[in-house]
Amino acid sequence: MTATPLDLRSVIAGKRLPAAKTPLVSVNPADTAQTVAEVSLADRADFVSACRAAKNAQQQWARVPAPVRGQVIGAMGDLVTANKEALARIVTRDIGKTLAEARGEVQEIIDTCEFFRGEGRRLYGQSVPSEMPDKQLFTFRTPVGVAAIITAGNFPVAVPAWYIIPALLTGNAVVWKPAEYSAACAWALYELLTRAGLPEGVLNLVYADGEETFAGLSAALGEGLVDKVGFTGSSAVGVRIGELCGRHLQTPCLELGGKNPMVITEDADLEVAVEGALFSGFGTAGQRCTSLGTALVHESVHDRFVSMLAEATAAAPIGDPTRDVLYGPMIDHRFAERYESFLGWIGDHHRVLGSSGVGRITPANPRAGFVGDPQAGLFYHPVILDGVVPEDRVFTEETFGPIIGVTAYRHLEEAIELANLPGYGLSCSIYTTDAKKAFAFRSGIGAGMVSVNNSTSGAEAHLPFGGNGRSGNGSRLSGVWVLDQFTRWQSMNWDYSGRLQKAQMDVQTT
Ligand code: UN1
DSSP: OOOOOEEEOOEETTEEOOOOSSOEEEEETTEEEEEEEEEOOOOHHHHHHHHHHHHHHHHHHHHSOHHHHHHHHHHHHHHHHHTHHHHHHHHHHHHOOOHHHHHHHHHHHHHHHHHHHHHTTTOOOEEEEOSSTTEEEEEEEEEOSEEEEEOOSSSTTHHHHHHHHHHHHTTOEEEEEOOGGGHHHHHHHHHHHHHTTOOTTSEEEOOOOHHHHHHHHHHHHHTTOOSEEEEESOHHHHHHHHHHHHHTTOOOEEEOOOOEEEEEOTTSOHHHHHHHHHHHHHGGGGOSTTOEEEEEEETTTHHHHHHHHHHHHHHSOBBOTTSSOSBOOOSSHHHHHHHHHHHTTOOTTOEEESSSOSSBOBTTBOOTTOBSOGGGTTOBOOEEEESOOTTSHHHHSOOOSSEEEEEEESSHHHHHHHHHTTSOOSEEEEEOSOHHHHHHHHHHOOOSEEEESSOSSOOOTTSOBOOOGGGBSSOOBSGGGGHHHHEEEEEEEEEOSSSOOOTTTSOOOO
16 A cells, blocks of 8 residues: 655644755655655754744743643543554554554553653642741752653654653653654654644654754753753763753753663573563564663573574564564664674674574575565564673674574673673563572662563553663653653742741750
C-alpha cells in the first residue's frame, strides 16, 4: 500500500511553519521504497522562537490548578488509548519496531498519563516544624519554566512522553525536538496530546537537525528562554549538552547510552536466561539504550548457555515488523551504517554464532527463515560473539545493533567487576536462583536499574529510570522521581508571633 507522504512541519504556538524548499525524506526502514514523510526542518532562529512562545505561555499554564492540569493529562491518556492501534502502526511504519513492541511502547504512554492524572491531586509540599514558637515552615513545588526536550528515534513516543507529561503536569511549557527520522511518530503524538486541550504555546514541536538544535538551544539558554533541558541520546551528545547547560548553571536531565551486562550464574535456570538474553540483546534489533551488551556466563555453564542461545537465535523469526518476528530492521540508514562500522570490531579470537552470516541480510548473505523480503529494508543478522575479552572495543562500547558478546567468568566478584568495567551504568541483569548472589550483585553494581531473572530492557513506567557514569548524570525519569526534574523546591516561613524572632539566635532550648 502506498500512502501519500505526510507533509510535516514544526508547530510553534499552534502555527505550522512554512514548507522548506528541500524537505528531509523519511522512509519506512522495513520497505525503503516507501516514503513516510517529507519533513521541513526548522533552523536555530525557529528553535529560539519556539522557546519564546513557550516562555510567553508558561505562566498562565502554571496558574491552572494542578488537579485541572491532571485532568488534561488524563484526557491525553484517553486519546492515546482510543488511538492505540493507529499510533502503534505509525511507529512500526516510521521506525520499523515490531507491532507487538510498538503497542507496548504506546501502552507506556498510557501508563504514564494514568500515573500523572492522579499526581495532579497530590503534588505535595510539606509543612515543617519551626525551631521557634508561633512560626510555621512550608515547602512548595514550583515549575522550572520552559523545558526543552530532545529525544531519540528508538523510543519515539514513550520516552518523549516520560518527559512531556510530567513537565506539563507540573506547570511547565515545553519545546519538543524529536529525532528527524521518527518525525511521523512525533507528529502523531503531538496531535493527540494537543487535542486534549492545551493552550497555544504550552507544547511546541520543532523538527531540526542536531547542529541547528544545538545552536538554537545555546542562544535560547543565553536569552534565558530555557530553564531545563531533557535529553535522551548518545553519551557523546550528552556531554556536549551537559557542558552547554553547565555554562548557564543548569543541570540537564541526561539519559544516555548503555553497555548493559547480564550475569548468568552456575545455578541459573538456563532456559529462562536464554529467553531473557534473546529479548534483551535482539529485541528492537538491539537499538534500546537498555539492550544487552555482554552476557557474563559462569564457566561451568558457559558452553551449554552459548549453544542454547545460538540454537534459539538461529530459530528466531526476523523480518517484516508487521508480522510475528523477534525484530525488524534498523531504524534508519544512519543507525545501520554506524552499526556496520562496529562489525569491524569482530576479531579472529571471537567465535561467531547465531546466524548464517554477519551484517546486512541480502540474497548473497541470506538468513534461513527470514520473514518477508530482506531486500526491501535495512535488516541485519543477529550475532553472538563468544570469547569477548575486556580489551575488545565491543566489550566497552555501545553498538546499538543486534549483537551479544559473551565472556566467561569464574567468581561472582569477577563478574561484578567485569559488569562495571565499561563505565556505563544504566541497566543490568542477573539470572540466578540464589538470593544471596542476587543481592550481592545489586549492591556491587553501579547501574541505576537492576533486573533479577529478567531482561535488561523493558522497564515499567512508574519506577525510576536512569543511569550513572557514562549513562547519564544521575537524573531519574518516571514515577514521582521525575517531579524533581521539572520542579524546584521553594520554602516559605511564616512568623505569626507579632515580633522579630531570629533563627539560630532566639531559640529557647531550656
Ligand atoms: C530507551 O531505549 O531509550 O526499559 C528507553 C526499556 C524501555 C525504555 C527504553 N521501557 O527498555
